[in-house]
Amino acid sequence: MVLRQSRISADVDAVRAALSTVEDPEIHRPITDLGMVSAVRVGRRGTVDVEISLTTASCPMKNTLRDTVVAAVREVPGVKEVNVDFGVMNERQRMEVARTLNDGRTNNPFSGPESTVRVYAVASGKGGVGKSSVTANLAVALARTGRTVGLLDADVWGYSVPQLFGVRRAPVALNGTMMPIEAHGVRLMSTGFLVEDETPVVWRGPMLHKALEQFLGDVHWGDLDVLLLDLPPGTGDITLSLAELLPAMQMVVVTTPQEAAQTVATRVGRMARNLRLPVAGVIENMSRLACGTCGSQTALFGSGGGSRLAKALDTDLLGEVPLDLALREAGDIGVPVVAGTPDAPSARELARIAAALPVVRRSLVGMPLPLSVV
Numbered sequence: 001m002v003l004r005q006s007r008i009s010a011d012v013d014a015v016r017a018a019l020s021t022v023e024d025p026e027i028h029r030p031i032t033d034l035g036m037v038s039a040v041r042v043g044r045r046g047t048v049d050v051e052i053s054l055t056t057a058s059c060p061m062k063n064t065l066r067d068t069v070v071a072a073v074r075e076v077p078g079v080k081e082v083n084v085d086f087g088v089m090n091e092r093q094r095m096e097v098a099r100t101l102n103d104g105r106t107n108n109p110f111s112g113p114e115s116t117v118r119v120y121a122v123a124s125g126k127g128g129v130g131k132s133s134v135t136a137n138l139a140v141a142l143a144r145t146g147r148t149v150g151l152l153d154a155d156v157w158g159y160s161v162p163q164l165f166g167v168r169r170a171p172v173a174l175n176g177t178m179m180p181i182e183a184h185g186v187r188l189m190s191t192g193f194l195v196e197d198e199t200p201v202v203w204r205g206p207m208l209h210k211a212l213e214q215f216l217g218d219v220h221w222g223d224l225d226v227l228l229l230d231l232p233p234g235t236g237d238i239t240l241s242l243a244e245l246l247p248a249m250q251m252v253v254v255t256t257p258q259e260a261a262q263t264v265a266t267r268v269g270r271m272a273r274n275l276r277l278p279v280a281g282v283i284e285n286m287s288r289l290a291c292g293t294c295g296s297q298t299a300l301f302g303s304g305g306g307s308r309l310a311k312a313l314d315t316d317l318l319g320e321v322p323l324d325l326a327l328r329e330a331g332d333i334g335v336p337v338v339a340g341t342p343d344a345p346s347a348r349e350l351a352r353i354a355a356a357l358p359v360v361r362r363s364l365v366g367m368p369l370p371l372s373v374v
């Protein structure tokens, strides 16, 4: 029995079938559909050689891809050894991949009425209240419950997504289509990936709108369940553009317990009303500081800001995230706290909030209807 099995040789079709279960880690399509498998050779002793053509020579996911290919091919009966060689696609092949990706796609996949993607824009009245930390952790928490999540760093000038996720590289681009960078299970895009370290971004007005349009339309987000947007602090052009580009956009407002609720409510409330954006709820951040030794709680930044703001905006308080050293340290090392220290008090609360994020729809009352006079 043992002898006979060692003589069975795997066949090329079975190996190709196994390879069709392997997805490109960034494009999320089978490598066989993308034309990435350039050769498969099966030796008599169960040795399989696979040649993979990468979309770019500096493919950051090369090792991940090698591991998945080896694991898939090893499952084929008769396979004893798997060797993977990498080459690079030529321009014609890259164009073919870009065509496959763009097949039937409209420019902005989130703009049509048929889009079922839940879109949350996370806003704050001012900077430094933890809006980006909250957004990053909500995204990771949602991804950890099995959802496909995208996070667009719409804080174009003050981007923090690269730091919060520990990503320091440029995205792969294929003939005008950019691949989001995946980290901690979330598909990310940020201006921070596109500029040299510390280079200031000076886009304004129409250029800004165009850039956001491209972030939505020219990035291959794939089939998302949820798209989160980390807005810049305050209210302004970016929110205006995004509200126009994303009909399903709803806002989540982050505040500290101390912030003058009335000021934020007036500012954010006016913007939400003017743009007819529904507010899904308020998250109070930096709520209390728990003493690690005695467990006593100190309201370092006062209390009640979140519930006051929720009341003023006529929405719900979704949760209160405590001040937590683990969250601050997580941000510094680039591993969101819900992934790195899921038992930390802030991580538990953020995961709870993510699991219960409500869906509110934009009212059509007062919106211009797409009618034309005939």
Ligand SMILES: Nc1ncnc2c1ncn2[C@@H]1O[C@H](COP(=O)(O)OP(=O)(O)OP(=O)(O)O)[C@@H](O)[C@H]1O
Pocket (backbone or CB within 6 Å): 124, 126, 127, 128, 129, 130, 131, 132, 133, 134, 155, 158, 160, 232, 233, 285, 286, 287, 321, 322, 323, 324, 325, 327, 328, 329, 331, 332, 346
């Ligand atoms: N709950 C928390 N506990 C401890 N530290 C926190 C908490 N929330 C945020 N921080 C820390 O506060 C700082 C500001 O957070 P963050 O960058 O997320 O704020 P922001 O509102 O997005 O700021 P900006 O508007 O400038 O982008 C960071 O150092 C972050 O680690």
